[in-house]
Amino acid sequence: MGRWQPNARGRLQRAALELYGERGFEQTTVAEIAQRAGLTERTFFRHFTDKREVLFANAEEFEGSFVRALVAAPEATPPIEAVAAAAEAGAGAIQSDRAQARRRQAVIAANAELQERELTKLARLTAALAGALRERGVPPATASLAAEAGVAVFKVAFERWIGEEGEEDLPRLVRQSLDELRALAAGAGAASPG
Amino acid sequence: MGRWQPNARGRLQRAALELYGERGFEQTTVAEIAQRAGLTERTFFRHFTDKREVLFANAEEFEGSFVRALVAAPEATPPIEAVAAAAEAGAGAIQSDRAQARRRQAVIAANAELQERELTKLARLTAALAGALRERGVPPATASLAAEAGVAVFKVAFERWIGEEGEEDLPRLVRQSLDELRALAAGAGAASPG
Missing domain, CATH: 1.10.357.10 (Tetracycline Repressor, domain 2)
Structure with missing residues (x-):
């Protein structure tokens, strides 16, 4: 928590795309993306405004x-x-x-x-x-x-x-x-x- | 009211475009479009689902x-x-x-x-x-x-x-x-x- 995470942005993008593919974009939450990436929601929001932004970042x-x-x-x-x-x-x-x-x-x-x-x-x-x-x-x-x-x-x-x-x-x-x-x-x- | 209106569709489209130009799209209401066209809202909704639809009809x-x-x-x-x-x-x-x-x-x-x-x-x-x-x-x-x-x-x-x-x-x-x-x-x- 709070410590520096190597390539957090890339890990979040990868986790998000996996989940969007598995469950659908609508059904995926930011909490799930963070969890899959082994990071916190707080870290997610440090890199992206929302789950749509991950796709266009x-x-x-x-x-x-x-x-x-x-x-x-x-x-x-x-x-x-x-x-x-x-x-x-x-x-x-x-x-x-x-x-x-x-x-x-x-x-x-x-x-x-x-x-x-x-x-x-x-x-x-x-x-x-x-x-x-x-x-x-x-x-x-x-x-x-x-x-x-x-x-x-x-x-x-x-x-x-x-x-x-x-x-x-x-x-x-x-x-x-x-x-x-x-x-x-x-x-x-x-x-x-x- | 209720009687057949010659070219109601065209009149509504023309009225809508005039109003969108004068007041902006957001600021224009369906009631105003109908009024400008000399028709009722009911007639508007017989031709278009909403004010956006007028532009793409x-x-x-x-x-x-x-x-x-x-x-x-x-x-x-x-x-x-x-x-x-x-x-x-x-x-x-x-x-x-x-x-x-x-x-x-x-x-x-x-x-x-x-x-x-x-x-x-x-x-x-x-x-x-x-x-x-x-x-x-x-x-x-x-x-x-x-x-x-x-x-x-x-x-x-x-x-x-x-x-x-x-x-x-x-x-x-x-x-x-x-x-x-x-x-x-x-x-x-x-x-x-x-």
């Missing part, structure tokens, strides 16, 4: 990894390449724990309110990328389209990554999705030769 | 106009063209009243909860388009990317349409955004020659 860091990579791209980088670099960096930031990402996604998929929050997180990410592109001198409509394209590419790669057993390299899946978007935009992919 | 119709156009596209149509046709149809379905669309967007932009609902509406639209593409035999990842691209193109065109005084033809703006996405995906648009 890394959102700022996640967005930051995208935006920093975009800002760091050389000036002459075409917007689509700049957002691709951002999406690869975001992918790199989360790819160390696919099992955890899968658990989180399953919890969110089962709860409409959490889905809304997740959509808001992605909309903010899109707005941040568009803003960073405008600051690089990209015209507003192009910046918005590029940001939307970058987030779409990330989302499709992420869906594949949490779904598949095969490819474990999320940044590589991002690059692959970008290539598919390019082929698609160029008119490829008719389902039938007609 | 056309969502199904809106989504339907996208999906029907996608389904109607010839079999050999490349996915990007199929979603572009869908977005043009969706644009055509709403473009008769730009002033109303502007009022609606301003109300939503001012309220976080309404924004979440709007994001959910667009996420559902994206899922519906991806589903319709998969039914045409388009592989899942390509279908998702094409659906995201189609909705992104629509969103950017819509932002322009409600922002500008110039171009009033929303379907034309959709086509223009698609051309921009194509150029972008092909690597155009570096802000500086480096």
